[in-house]
Amino acid sequence: MRILHTSDWHLGRSFHREGMLTHQAAFVDHVLEVVAGEQVDLVVVSGDIYDRALPPVDAVRLANEAFTRLSKTAARVVISSGNHDSAQRLGFGSELIDAAGIHLRTRASQVGTPVLLGDAHGPVAVHALPYLEPDLLREPWELSSRSHEVVLGEAMRRVNADLATRSPGTRSVVLAHAFVADVAAAPPEISDSERDISVGGVSIAPTSLFDGIDYVALGHLHGRATLSDRIRYSGSPLAYSFSEARHRKGSWLVDLDAAGAVRAEFIDAPVPRRLHQLTGELAQLLADPTLDVHRDDWLAVTLTDPVRPHGAMEQLRARFPHTLQLSFAPSVPAGRERLHRQPGAGVSDHQIALDFISELRGAPADGPEAALLQAACDACTHDRDLDREVS
Known part of the structure; x- marks a missing residue:
């Protein structure tokens, strides 16, 4: 089975106020070209379709166009929700959309129920885990503590329980939107454009949770990463912060053979600038x-x-x-000392403002600037007499 693994589209996001929707649409075109040209059987999108829970209308229109175009290809599509998505909005109508070969998995209650596919070598069970918020699931799932490791551990217990009921030789694919790392190695690089998902200061879940799974398609981190031959981050298709300047953006093209062994090739995405x-x-x-x-x-x-x-x-x-x-x-030129004059040390507000300008610019305020600062300080002075008259 040939799989195209992508994630973190963040439709509707801007880049330092620069609109990105045109470039995101170009990426959708690229995905359709890869699906057709590489004869892809399965497209997986591991969360963060949108950039925010209430996406702009143009972003929803682009997502609808992307899903509609993908539904007309020979590939099946499995999509999970990320921490930026609204699970309810993204998952609306998912039962109806299933019939078109687009499988949206956004609810925790669906964890453990796979999308079942097959090829000439037998069945493939695709388990798409939506972003799982530990605080929201601790009580309904009766978790022992609130952490990403614990909540993902319970999710994988449910996945493995389902796989144990499948016929021998059934291959497995899991989508997860989380910060996953090998505890014995350095964690993957974090980008400035990723939203912190830590709970109690801890955000990392270990790769060992996915032992026994043939391929794990991860989302959340915006840089591509290979944690093992079978556990990978695709990263975001576009750069969303300057901390990603050295990233190589794209998707993983994964071949899953009859025994579940993985061969992966990275497909570069178009770079707008x-x-x-x-x-x-x-x-x-x-x-x-x-x-x-x-x-x-x-x-x-x-x-x-x-x-x-x-x-x-x-x-x-x-x-x-x-x-x-x-x-x-x-x-700072040698010998120039920084000023640290504090309010309340017998120094006027005007002088503190002048000191700030001098330190910031390396030169004092000129006459008109000093006068303007004086007028601003006077305008902010607390006038007790005026307060009494008003009251």
Whole structure:
């Protein structure tokens, strides 16, 4: 059986206010091309179809288009909900949609009930685990404690109980949306665009929970990762933070043979723009000819000028039109001490504001700026006499 493993589409998400729906639609086109060109039998999407529980209308329209187009292919599709999805909204009408070969699994009550498929070598049981919130399931599932390891452990107990009833030789695929890691190895890399799902400071579940499963298609982490030959993260199809600049985005094309052995190949997704981070003083970044290669990239720029330049973003975008993020890390000249004047030490609010400007910019406020700060401080002064008149 040939499987295309993808996850974390996050339809409706923007990238530093840059709309991504057009690029997400291009990824859907890419998925359909791979399904047709590679003769895919099963597409699995391991959670976070949408970026938020109440997705924008255009995102819902794109998801509907994606599911409709996939339903017209020869592939079956199994989709689970992630921590960004609303299980109720994503799962609406799932019983009706099943008939079209699109299987949405979003409810904890469905855990342990597989989507049953088959090929020339026999049956394949696909267990899609929705994102399982430990606090919500501790009581109904009578869990011993509140953790992702415990709730996933109970889910896998139910999965294994079902697999034990299947005919010998039945192969197994599990979808899970969680932070899974090999406890004996370094955990997979975390991206800035992932929402923290830790409970009591703990978010990791061990790979050992999936012992005996032929292929585990993981979602949640936005970087692809191979935890073992049979346990993988596909990562998100697009970069959603500059921390993902070095990620390779795409999907896993997995062949599951007659004995359940796995062979996987990574299929690259289309890249709308490269991501890059630049650091340096503004004049140097604007003048350096070697930086021309980044003119069409999405850029995050950190300026190190000791004095914050005026109109920095406008100047950067004149050369690099797709600069999206600007931050400042000024270099402090040797011998210059940082100010730490505290309120209430016999210093006026106006002087504290002037000190702040001087430290931030490396130069004092000029006359008009000092006057404006004085007027702002006066406007915020607590006037007890005025309070008494009003009351």
